Amino acid sequence: MYVYFRYKMSAxxxxxxxxxxxxxxxxxxxxxxxGSAVKNALDDAAKKVLVDGYGYKENHVLMDIRLIICTVSCxxxxxxxxxxxxxxxxxxxPILIVCVVSYFIMMAILTVYxxxxxxxxxxxxxxxxxxxxDPDDVYTLASSLKRFxxxxxxxxxxxxxxxxxxxxxxxxxxxxTWVDENGSILFDLYEPDIRNLHDSITSEKKEK
Amino acid sequence: xxxxxxxxxxxxxxxxxxxxxxxxxxMNKRQLYYQVLNFGMIVSSALMIWKGLMVVxxxxxxxxxxxxxxxEPAFFRGDLLFLTNYQExxxxxxxxxxxxxxxxxxxxxxxxxxxxxxxTGEIKFLTKGDNNSVDDRGLYAPGQLWLQRKDxxxxxxxxxxxxxxxxxxxxxxxxxxYLILACLGLFVLIHRE
Numbered sequence: 001m002y003v004y005f006r007y008k009m010s011a012x013x014x015x016x017x018x019x020x021x022x023x024x025x026x027x028x029x030x031x032x033x034x035g036s037a038v039k040n041a042l043d044d045a046a047k048k049v050l051v052d053g054y055g056y057k058e059n060h061v062l063m064d065i066r067l068i069i070c071t072v073s074c075x076x077x078x079x080x081x082x083x084x085x086x087x088x089x090x091x092x093x094p095i096l097i098v099c100v101v102s103y104f105i106m107m108a109i110l111t112v113y114x115x116x117x118x119x120x121x122x123x124x125x126x127x128x129x130x131x132x133x134d135p136d137d138v139y140t141l142a143s144s145l146k147r148f149x150x151x152x153x154x155x156x157x158x159x160x161x162x163x164x165x166x167x168x169x170x171x172x173x174x175x176x177t178w179v180d181e182n183g184s185i186l187f188d189l190y191e192p193d194i195r196n197l198h199d200s201i202t203s204e205k206k207e208k
Numbered sequence: 209x210x211x212x213x214x215x216x217x218x219x220x221x222x223x224x225x226x227x228x229x230x231x232x233x234x235m236n237k238r239q240l241y242y243q244v245l246n247f248g249m250i251v252s253s254a255l256m257i258w259k260g261l262m263v264v265x266x267x268x269x270x271x272x273x274x275x276x277x278x279x280e281p282a283f284f285r286g287d288l289l290f291l292t293n294y295q296e297x298x299x300x301x302x303x304x305x306x307x308x309x310x311x312x313x314x315x316x317x318x319x320x321x322x323x324x325x326x327x328t329g330e331i332k333f334l335t336k337g338d339n340n341s342v343d344d345r346g347l348y349a350p351g352q353l354w355l356q357r358k359d360x361x362x363x364x365x366x367x368x369x370x371x372x373x374x375x376x377x378x379x380x381x382x383x384x385x386y387l388i389l390a391c392l393g394l395f396v397l398i399h400r401e
Contacts (some may be wrong), residue, residue, distance in 0.1 A: 077252030089268035
C-alpha cells in the first residue's frame with residue numbers, strides 16, 4: 001500500500017508540492033472532527049512543503065530514536081513472554097524481574113524523551129550548504145493542537161549552521177482556515193502560509 | 209513492473225472505497241512501523257503489568273475470577289480474587305487456597321479443612337467448597353487423596369465483587385470476546401494518535 005503511495009508521490013514531485021498530494025487522484029480528506037487526524041494531515045503537509053518544496057533533506061534521527069526505544073521495550077516484553085512459556089513461572093522469576101524492570105525503565109525513558117527532547121517536533125530538515133564546506137542550516141517544525149480546540153499552532157525554528165544562532169517564528173490559526181466543510185485539506189491556502197512562515201525567517205536572516 | 213502492480217493494487221483499494229484507511233495509507237514507513245509498535249506497546253504494557261504482579265505476589269496467576277458458586281457465601285460467581293503465593297508462609301486449616309489439579313485446565317478456589325505436616329515441613333491437605341456437601345476428593349485426579357504445596361497457585365488475600373462478570377461473559381461467548389478484541393486491535397492499528 002505504502003509503496004504505491006510513494007511511487008505516486010515521486011511521480012507528483014515534478015508538478016508542484018501539495019497541489020497533487022492525494023491518493024487515487026482524490027484530494028486528501030479527513031474526519032474533520034478528529035483533532036489528531038487534522039493535526040497529522042496538516043503536519044504532513046507542512047513537512048512536504050519544506051522537504052519537497054524547498055528540497056531540504058529530512059533528518060530522521062529524532063523519530064528513529066523513539067522507534068528504537070519502543071522496539072527495545074517490545075523486545076523485553078517478547079522475551080518475558082517466550083521465556084515464561086518455555087520455563088514456567090517459579091523458574092522464570094529472575095528473567096521476569098529483569099524484563100519487567102527494564103520495560104518500565106524504558107517506558108520512563110520514552111516519556112522523558114518525548115517530553116523533553118522531542119517535544120512536539122515532527123520535522124528536522126537540513127539545508128545543505130551550497131559549497132558543502134560549512135555545516136548545514138537546520139529547520140525544525142513543531143506543532144500543537146489542543147484537544148477540542150481549533151487553534152493550530154505551528155512553530156518553525158531556524159538554526160544557522162555557521163553562527164549556531166536560533167530563530168523562531170510561530171503561526172497560530174484556526175484549522176478552519178485550511179479545512180473545508182467536507183474535511184478536505186485546502187492545500188492551495190495552506191502551502192502559501194507555510195512558505196510565508198519559511199520566508200519570514202529566511203528574510204530576517206538577509207536583513208542581518 | 210513493480211510500480212505497475214502496485215498501482216493496480218491501489219486502484220482496487222480505491223474501488224472498494226476504503227476511505228477510513230486513508231490516514232494509514234498516507235503514512236511513510238516510519239509512521240507505519242510506529243503504528244505497529246504502538247499496538248505492540250499496548251499489548252506489552254498489559255503483559256508486563258501482569259508479569260510484574262506475578263513476580264511481586266509469587267503466584268503464577270495473581271488475579272483469578274470465581275467461576276462457580278461452590279464457595280458461597282464467601283465468594284460468589286464473578287468475584288475477582290487477588291492471590292499471593294509466598295513460599296515461606298505456611299498453609300493452614302481454614303485458609304482459602306486456589307489450586308491446580310492435573311488434567312484440569314481451570315484452577316479451583318476452596319477452603320483447607322484438613323492438613324498434615326511432617327517435621328521436614330512437607331504438607332498434605334484436603335479441601336472442600338463451603339457450599340459443597342462433600343470434600344474435594346472427587347475432584348482430584350483419580351487416586352489422589354491429598355494436595356501438596358506444589359499444587360497451590362495462591363491464597364486469596366482480597367476480592368472485588370462482580371467485576372469478574374465481564375470475564376465470565378467473555379468465556380461463555382468466545383465469539384463476542386474475539387469480536388471485541390479484533391475491533392479494539394483494528395482501531396489502534398488504523399488510528400493515528
